[in-house]
Amino acid sequence: MATGSDKGWRIENARHLEGLGLQFRPYARWSESWDHDHCAACWAKFAEQDGCEIQHEGYATREDYPKGAGYEWICRTCFNDLKDDLRWSADNG
Secondary structure (H helix, E strand, O other), X not given: OOOHHHHHHHHHHHHHHOOOEEEEEEOOOOOOOOOOEEXXXXXXXXXXXXXXXXXXXXXXXXXXXXXXXXXXXXXXXXXXXXXXXXXXXXXXX
């Protein structure tokens, strides 16, 4: 379980996503010019290819996000640790 001090920097990184509904889904790159993304809170790597510590599913922004579905990602650990602090809700698509 994360401590309060461990959560602080991740909360600040992801504060721009506060109050959003997120969708749990397999990772898919947002643009053909992107080959990976990062967790908006802790910077864990999301990618379609395999590799050390690469995330293949997580919580993504939905269609109602200004930049669209799958533009921002949150890893499972950060979602579980920060959902109450940042008032996130989730659906399974």
